[in-house]
Amino acid sequence: MIGKETFHKISVVFLYLFFVLSPFSISLSQIFAGTSLFFLFLDHIFQRKFPKLESLFLFWILLYLSFLLTPLFAWDIEHWKRILLKSEFGDVWMGFLLLHHFRLSRSEKKSLKRAVSIGAVFLIVSGILSLLSPYRLAPFVMDGFQYLEGRRLPHQLASLMGIPLHLPIGFQSTHLTYGGLLALYLPSLWEKTFRMQRLVRRKSQYKIHFASLLGLSFFGFVILFLNQSRSIWFGLLFGILLLSLQKKFSIKKYFPWMGLGLLGFILLFFLLYQNNWLFQRAIDDLFAKRSLENQRVWIHKMNFAVLKDSFLFGIGSGNYPVEFTLKAIPLVRELPELYYDLSITPKSHAHFDFLHFWILGGVLGIFSFLSFLYLVTKNILQVPRYTLFYLGFFAIVFAGSFQCFLLDDEVLFPFLGILCLLPKPKLQSDTLNKTATKKNLNKVYGLLLFWILLSSLGALYLTKTSAKDLFIHRVRTENNFPAALGQSAINAKGPVVLPLGTKEMYFKLSGCLDHDLNFDTKAQVREKPIQFQIHWEEIPEGEFPDSLVLETRKRESFDQDKEYRVQPERIVKKETIRNTGKLVTIQVNPKDFIGSDVEFIDFGFLFSWKREKPFLPVISISGNCQ
Numbered sequence: 001m002i003g004k005e006t007f008h009k010i011s012v013v014f015l016y017l018f019f020v021l022s023p024f025s026i027s028l029s030q031i032f033a034g035t036s037l038f039f040l041f042l043d044h045i046f047q048r049k050f051p052k053l054e055s056l057f058l059f060w061i062l063l064y065l066s067f068l069l070t071p072l073f074a075w076d077i078e079h080w081k082r083i084l085l086k087s088e089f090g091d092v093w094m095g096f097l098l099l100h101h102f103r104l105s106r107s108e109k110k111s112l113k114r115a116v117s118i119g120a121v122f123l124i125v126s127g128i129l130s131l132l133s134p135y136r137l138a139p140f141v142m143d144g145f146q147y148l149e150g151r152r153l154p155h156q157l158a159s160l161m162g163i164p165l166h167l168p169i170g171f172q173s174t175h176l177t178y179g180g181l182l183a184l185y186l187p188s189l190w191e192k193t194f195r196m197q198r199l200v201r202r203k204s205q206y207k208i209h210f211a212s213l214l215g216l217s218f219f220g221f222v223i224l225f226l227n228q229s230r231s232i233w234f235g236l237l238f239g240i241l242l243l244s245l246q247k248k249f250s251i252k253k254y255f256p257w258m259g260l261g262l263l264g265f266i267l268l269f270f271l272l273y274q275n276n277w278l279f280q281r282a283i284d285d286l287f288a289k290r291s292l293e294n295q296r297v298w299i300h301k302m303n304f305a306v307l308k309d310s311f312l313f314g315i316g317s318g319n320y321p322v323e324f325t326l327k328a329i330p331l332v333r334e335l336p337e338l339y340y341d342l343s344i345t346p347k348s349h350a351h352f353d354f355l356h357f358w359i360l361g362g363v364l365g366i367f368s369f370l371s372f373l374y375l376v377t378k379n380i381l382q383v384p385r386y387t388l389f390y391l392g393f394f395a396i397v398f399a400g401s402f403q404c405f406l407l408d409d410e411v412l413f414p415f416l417g418i419l420c421l422l423p424k425p426k427l428q429s430d431t432l433n434k435t436a437t438k439k440n441l442n443k444v445y446g447l448l449l450f451w452i453l454l455s456s457l458g459a460l461y462l463t464k465t466s467a468k469d470l471f472i473h474r475v476r477t478e479n480n481f482p483a484a485l486g487q488s489a490i491n492a493k494g495p496v497v498l499p500l501g502t503k504e505m506y507f508k509l510s511g512c513l514d515h516d517l518n519f520d521t522k523a524q525v526r527e528k529p530i531q532f533q534i535h536w537e538e539i540p541e542g543e544f545p546d547s548l549v550l551e552t553r554k555r556e557s558f559d560q561d562k563e564y565r566v567q568p569e570r571i572v573k574k575e576t577i578r579n580t581g582k583l584v585t586i587q588v589n590p591k592d593f594i595g596s597d598v599e600f601i602d603f604g605f606l607f608s609w610k611r612e613k614p615f616l617p618v619i620s621i622s623g624n625c626q
Contacts, residue, residue: 007043011036012108015100019115019417023123023181024171026410033413037096040103056375056419057098063368064092066361070316087318088349088360094413100420109421113389116418117192120185124216126170127178127223130154134164138171157226168223172410176403179229180411183236183399184392184418186220191388193217231399239394242447243387246440295345296402297470298338300459302327303350307359314362321347323359325519332518337471337623340513340557340600349407352459353400354452356407370449373397376419377445383423392418397448401455471623473511483507486605489616495539496616503609505545505616510602512625513557514590523598530601531587532621538581542613548577551604552588554595569602601625 014036022029044051067089071080083089104112130137135147136154143151154166172178193213224232305327306315315323324347332339350356357365380390396405396415405411475486486507489496498505512530517523536544555569572593577584588601607616 005043007039007046008103011039011043011100012104012112014039015417016112016115019112019119019414020122021119022410022414022417023119023126023185026413029410029413033094033097033417037093037099040099043103051099052102054098054102056101056372056379057095059368059372059375060095060098060416061092063357063361063365063372064089064095064317066314066357066364066368067317069313069362069364070310070319083316083318088407089317091407091409091412094409094416097413097416098420101422102424104420106423109423112421113188116185116188116389116421119414120189120220121216123170123178123181123185124220124223127168127182127227128219130170131157131165131168131223131226132163133166136169136173138173141171165226168227175227176229176231176405177408177410179224179227179232180396180399180403180405180408181414182220182224182227182229183232183395184411184414186217186224187391188389189213189217189220190391191386194388229399231402232395235395235397235399236391238398238451239391242394242444243391245443245447246381246384246387295341296351297462297465298328298342298345299351300355301331301463301465301467303352303355303359304460304463307355310359310362312362314358314360314365317360320349320356320359329519331467335467335471335623336516336518337511337513337625338467339517339519340511341471343519349404351402351404352455353397353404353406354456355459356404370452373448374445376422377448378441379422379425381440381444382425386423390418390422394448398451401452401459468623471511473509473621476508476510478506478508480508485616489619491620492618495535495542495544495618497542498614498616500612500614502614504606505614506604506606508551508553508602508604509619509621510555510600512601513598514554514593514595514601515598517598525594526590528626529587529589530625531585532603532619532625534577534584534586535618535620536579536582536584539615542615543609543611544579544615544617545607545609546579547608548579549604549606549608550575550577550586551606552593553602553604554593555600555602557598557600571604 014032018029018032018036021032040051067087068083071083126137133140134153136152139151140147154169157165157167159165167175169175169178170181172181193210193216196210196213199210224236302324306320306323310323328338328342332342350359354366354369357369361368376393380387380393392415396411399405406415473490475483475490477483477486485496485498485505486509490509509532514526514530515523516526534548538544551571552573553569554572556567586603590601593601605619
């Protein structure tokens with residue numbers, strides 16, 4: 001016989017499973033979340049009660065409804081099917097998780113918080129496995145615990161005592177998604193560790209429990225650091241700053257621990273930076289005027305071009321990729337070399353939560369989003385004992401200025417789920433406490449708004465980058481790692497000094513497509529030859545290489561990030577060029593090496609020196625290799 005609370009209890013069980021298993025699979029999380037909502041609605045039907053529609057829930061739903069404003073003016077049945085099922089609006093059902101907020105009891109929320117902690121443990125364990133695994137865990141498991149040839153392998157970080165370490169991403173497809181999940185789940189462990197640290201002072205029998213939590217928190221921090229999601233790093237620091245505004249503490253009390261922690265951080269930072277190219281790139285790109293990854297600039301150029309025409313009502317759900325492409329066509333027409341990089345640039349979203357919601361929903365969209373942020377911030381600050389548990393909220397909002405974390409289902413789901421565990425808003429009768437809470441709210445929410453404004457202006461500033469500076473030829477080693485010295489020789493102002501005694505240097509130069517094409521035209525084999533020049537004129541202070549073995553290489557041009565496999569390449573021609581002390585021009589006719597599809601023509605350089613003071617000659621090449 002069905003009891004009064006039967007459906008509700010079943011709903012809570014599936015919500016518990018949702019928190020525990022979300023780190024493993026988006027499909028599992030959707031199944032459990034959907035089932036939990038199903039029994040939640042059954043419970044309301046059985047109880048004959050309409051769900052309480054809190055402001056938090058209403059503003060989130062209003063945000064998604066704002067995406068439908070523009071489509072209302074262009075009614076079409078097929079168009080609406082795509083909007084409702086295969087666009088950002090299709091995620092609106094996830095927001096119904098917030099209905100749990102009012103229905104869950106205090107004890108149930110406490111139990112579900114333990115589920116979040118268990119999920120955090122699973123997240124850490126999966127991160128350690130991916131750190132040690134030579135294969136990406138998700139496809140490896142899906143392929144029946146076997147590696148299929150051609151599957152993309154994880155990035156290698158370093159080698160520790162002969163053991164290769166890889167970029168930890170758990171069961172996720174990208175390190176950014178995994179970093180977002182870490183930001184949401186790890187604070188639950190940190191909060192437990194902090195509380196247990198206080199308890200263990202009074203009751204020594206909790207020492208083992210405390211040591212276990214401390215160890216897990218430490219491993220979680222290390223995995224977070226090695227994951228290299230820079231936006232999440234700074235997001236968590238930003239969140240800690242915001243939460244500290246309502247706390248009064250003596251810095252002298254914590255200074256020794258802060259000093260030791262800072263020293264350990266600097267030591268680990270130095271070791272990784274000196275010995276790991278992937279980490280070097282992650283840090284160097286923060287300060288580089290022109291990095292090898294200019295996609296962020298291209299995205300924001302398109303963002304503000306679209307926003308300029310549709311800032312009031314937005315472009316509507318599902319229309320971002322089309323609008324992006326329309327804005328990219330004239331850019332590629334002017335600079336053909338930008339086609340490939342623009343074609344592989346993610347066009348599904350704006351890589352900035354606030355801007356994406358504005359682009360899609362216009363003014364109503366940003367009003368709804370900012371109102372939602374205000375209500376969540378207010379609710380978190382009303383329960384200062386539990387603020388650390390919700391640290392991930394502020395981290396994701398901050399990090400959302402660099403990635404669309406709230407459009408990533410794997411991150412959005414637990415983000416909304418954790419918010420439904422917020423305590424119910426309290427009516428404060430104490431005027432003094434009410435005034436203090438409001439003051440804290442103004443400071444915290446004010447800083448949140450300030451960051452959104454500042455980061456928006458930063459994105460606008462990026463669009464000022466000249467279009468001709470948006471392309472740079474990549475230079476790689478034989479193992480396809482970035483080659484810094486080779487990169488510095490491309491279009492340099494003068495010869496590049498090499499370490500004394502260098503006898504050979506090999507690197508590959510890429511970036512020449514063998515077809516002319518645009519987003520609105522079919523690919524045509526290039527008529528103009530691909531060419532570059534080597535400035536081999538004599539220099540008095542050193543020696544240029546005596547000879548060059550030049551490889552002409554062909555490489556597939558599909559997006560390896562989407563295909564999850566490497567790009568096959570082959571050598572189609574090899575020739576030896578002697579140093580004549582003159583400018584050398586190399587030309588390749590794309591028609592001589594036509595493949596079955598659009599491909600890159602790359603070049604492999606093997607320079608050789610006989611004397612002791614080697615210099616690398618300048619290699620001049622235009623953006624379009626002509």
